[in-house]
Amino acid sequence: MTTSVDIPAEPTPFSLSADATALIVIDMQRDFILPGGFGESLGNDVDQLLRVVPPLAALIAAAREAGIMVIHTREGHRADLSDCPPAKLNRGAPSKRIGDPGKYGRILIQGEYGHDIVDELAPVDGEVVIDKPGKGAFYATELQDVLVGAGITQLLVTGVTTEVCVHTTTREANDRGYECLVVSDCVGSYFPEFQRVGLEMIKAQGGIFGWVADSAAVIPAMQQLATTAA
Ligand code: TIU
Numbered sequence: 001m002t003t004s005v006d007i008p009a010e011p012t013p014f015s016l017s018a019d020a021t022a023l024i025v026i027d028m029q030r031d032f033i034l035p036g037g038f039g040e041s042l043g044n045d046v047d048q049l050l051r052v053v054p055p056l057a058a059l060i061a062a063a064r065e066a067g068i069m070v071i072h073t074r075e076g077h078r079a080d081l082s083d084c085p086p087a088k089l090n091r092g093a094p095s096k097r098i099g100d101p102g103k104y105g106r107i108l109i110q111g112e113y114g115h116d117i118v119d120e121l122a123p124v125d126g127e128v129v130i131d132k133p134g135k136g137a138f139y140a141t142e143l144q145d146v147l148v149g150a151g152i153t154q155l156l157v158t159g160v161t162t163e164v165c166v167h168t169t170t171r172e173a174n175d176r177g178y179e180c181l182v183v184s185d186c187v188g189s190y191f192p193e194f195q196r197v198g199l200e201m202i203k204a205q206g207g208i209f210g211w212v213a214d215s216a217a218v219i220p221a222m223q224q225l226a227t228t229a230a
Helices: 053-066 143-150 162-175 192-207 215-229
Strands: 004-007 014-017 021-026 069-075 128-132 154-160 179-188 211-213
Touching: 004 215, 014 154, 014 179, 014 215, 021 053, 021 162, 053 069, 053 154, 053 179, 053 215, 069 143, 069 162, 128 143, 154 162, 162 179, 162 192, 179 192, 179 215, 192 211
Parallel strands: 021 069, 021 154, 069 128, 154 179, 179 211
Antiparallel strands: 004 014
């Protein structure tokens, strides 16, 4: 029985294994993605992130079908900001800081509408949601325990933004021994140049942090695993 399938990835093929792989969906939150949210209020072009939603929805659906674990993350803080270091809180425009009122509630505060994941990519029952105070998904979270407990050794990395939380998480994961494939059309940056260079950095030097492939390469591999498992 086939338990792994090769994905044509850069810089080399990536062997996808249903049992050992998790799909991680980083910070697809309304505050970063929706018009009028925190991200746009900082002057960012949210269209660059909105375009990630349709291919990522298709990728998540294929992962669920193949029995691949799906993990979601959300960047945010407690209502009293006790987990937000001053160095992070005091950064950025004085009128729009974490905890300030925004269009979708207090900015990046747990429980607020803007802090939650966009409807199209909402977690389903049983999927893990990791609340993280930092840019990386491992820092001050239970992610490592979740992955070890589930026997996961590979991550398919998606979400926003490419050069910030996606990069930080990929680098953290790489140092912890996970093989990471970043799905190029399922990650997004407000800045097209950072998107391009951010992806280049991951796969440079023989795959210094990981592999890169688009969803058109990953989804057929997932479908093959789903067929095999059926
Ligand atoms: N999730 C994530 O990347 N958090 C950010 O703050 N990203 C920005 O690009 N600002």
